[in-house]
Amino acid sequence: MKLFTVFVATSVGFSLVQGNEWWWEYEDAKKQYSEEELSKEYPEKTRPDTFKHPPFRCPDMSPSPSVPTSVEFVKAADIKVIAALGDSLTVSSGNLFLPVYIFRLFNPELLGPAPKPTRFGQTLTINDTGLNLAVTGHNTANFSEQTRHLIETFKIYPGLNFAEDWKLVSVLIGMNDVCDYCKNKTLFSADNFVKFMMEALDMLMNEVPRLIVNVVQILSMEALREIHKPTLGCLLQKSFCSCLVRPSADSPELKEVVALNLELQRRLEQLVHSGRYFKDDFAVVLQPYLTKTQPPRLQNGTIDTSFFSPDCFHFTIKGHEELAKGLWNNMFQPEGEKVLIQTFSEPVQLMCPSEDHPYIYTRPPAPTGPATTTATDSAASSVSQLLVLPVLAVVYLI
Ligand SMILES: *[C@@H]1O[C@H](CO)[C@@H](O)[C@H](O)[C@H]1NC(C)=O
Ligand SMILES: *[C@@H]1O[C@H](CO)[C@@H](O)[C@H](O)[C@H]1NC(C)=O
Numbered sequence: 001m002k003l004f005t006v007f008v009a010t011s012v013g014f015s016l017v018q019g020n021e022w023w024w025e026y027e028d029a030k031k032q033y034s035e036e037e038l039s040k041e042y043p044e045k046t047r048p049d050t051f052k053h054p055p056f057r058c059p060d061m062s063p064s065p066s067v068p069t070s071v072e073f074v075k076a077a078d079i080k081v082i083a084a085l086g087d088s089l090t091v092s093s094g095n096l097f098l099p100v101y102i103f104r105l106f107n108p109e110l111l112g113p114a115p116k117p118t119r120f121g122q123t124l125t126i127n128d129t130g131l132n133l134a135v136t137g138h139n140t141a142n143f144s145e146q147t148r149h150l151i152e153t154f155k156i157y158p159g160l161n162f163a164e165d166w167k168l169v170s171v172l173i174g175m176n177d178v179c180d181y182c183k184n185k186t187l188f189s190a191d192n193f194v195k196f197m198m199e200a201l202d203m204l205m206n207e208v209p210r211l212i213v214n215v216v217q218i219l220s221m222e223a224l225r226e227i228h229k230p231t232l233g234c235l236l237q238k239s240f241c242s243c244l245v246r247p248s249a250d251s252p253e254l255k256e257v258v259a260l261n262l263e264l265q266r267r268l269e270q271l272v273h274s275g276r277y278f279k280d281d282f283a284v285v286l287q288p289y290l291t292k293t294q295p296p297r298l299q300n301g302t303i304d305t306s307f308f309s310p311d312c313f314h315f316t317i318k319g320h321e322e323l324a325k326g327l328w329n330n331m332f333q334p335e336g337e338k339v340l341i342q343t344f345s346e347p348v349q350l351m352c353p354s355e356d357h358p359y360i361y362t363r364p365p366a367p368t369g370p371a372t373t374t375a376t377d378s379a380a381s382s383v384s385q386l387l388v389l390p391v392l393a394v395v396y397l398i
């Protein structure tokens with residue numbers, strides 16, 4: 001198996017409002033940054049062709065003796081299908097956002113890989129997309145529509161028993177709302193965000209038996225403003241996430257959009273931890289690993305732009321599976337012990353499900369318990385959290 005690193009468009013704000021033109025420019029710009037160029041420029045940031053995943057074995061990789069009936073006793077090997085919903089970040093992360101290759105070690109019969117990301121404006125069949133139904137440019141307003149599509153797909157997916165099989169869906173959505181906020185502060189308000197999330201999660205809860213939903217906490221996006229490279233691709237950045245990138249430093253506009261970003265995180269946590277989504281055979285779990293992730297920085301504090309390709313959106317670090325590994329680990333860490341990734345420059349160590357509790361953790365924190373993660377505790381902590389580049393590259397196994 002050869003590993004091929006694909007640098008994909010990622011992240012925030014493929015705004016529909018601006019039309020398609022920038023997209024084609026962007027696609028063009030992207031072609032300049034081939035794997036070959038990259039390995040010339042930053043040989044240490046790519047992998048040799050001969051790279052293989054280090055073997056990952058766990059003492060117990062077996063399924064439960066019979067199909068579990070409770071959402072609290074589902075092992076990795078009991079999951080029959082995995083799927084993803086969300087916006088551009090989810091799209092571009094392809095199957096790696098889905099920890100497909102890890103799950104497949106536990107269950108070789110796993111359904112639902114996502115061989116190709118869904119491209120802006122294109123209608124692809126399930127044959128093309130597998131079960132990555134995320135769509136570039138989608139806001140949370142479009143989440144219900146995507147969810148409907150997923151439910152219908154589950155019902156007819158070859159090899160899947162809709163009623164009996166355990167399913168896992170991972171969701172990362174909301175960053176586009178931050179990027180588009182200034183274009184319509186009503187449509188992209190925190191209230192609407194919660195309303196649309198709830199609508200879609202309720203739909204999953206009411207219609208899909210035996211389902212676990214990972215809701216990945218949205219990133220703190222302010223550091224996106226700091227990446228600058230004198231390239232066409234990087235200039236285009238201004239149209240990707242204009243509401244965040246265009247306002248000047250210290251402007252009220254910037255403060256407002258950063259505050260919205262934090263408010264969405266807070267409200268998402270409140271919704272998922274409310275207890276509403278924890279039933280016998282259904283649970284929504286907030287996976288916070290990206291909440292505080294920071295871009296890699298040089299010793300003098302500036303962002304290490306060598307981690308980003310010239311368009312400012314592609315991440316060139318080794319070990320692009322970090323996203324999937326972080327998600328996997330969060331699933332097997334209980335509330336209160338979920339690890340937050342501090343920076344993408346450190347590789348994440350995959351963990352095995354514990355022997356005492358070999359199941360995906362699904363129980364929400366007790367209502368009185370301390371929150372696992374927020375970005376709103378104090379002004380001081382929020383400063384350190386205003387980070388992260390919703391910028392990730394991806395390794396596809398081919
Ligand atoms: C998907 O692939 C299967 C098997 O390769 C084929 O039979 C089916 O017609 C395809 N469906 C679509 C919608 O292209
Ligand atoms: C997303 O939803 C909005 C509001 O409902 C709609 O106007 C827009 O066309 C949708 N976008 C896509 C790509 O479906």
Ligand SMILES: *[C@@H]1O[C@H](CO)[C@@H](O)[C@H](O)[C@H]1NC(C)=O
Nearest residue numbers: 141183184185186187188192
């Ligand atoms: C903003 O969105 C709301 C709700 O979708 C809509 O009624 C309103 O017309 C939009 N305003 C603008 C200026 O587009």
Ligand SMILES: *[C@@H]1O[C@H](CO)[C@@H](O)[C@H](O)[C@H]1NC(C)=O
Nearest residue numbers: 297298299300301302303304
């Ligand atoms: C930080 O260090 C890098 C490389 O050593 C240099 O290019 C950059 O200008 C420095 N930035 C500041 C603000 O000193």
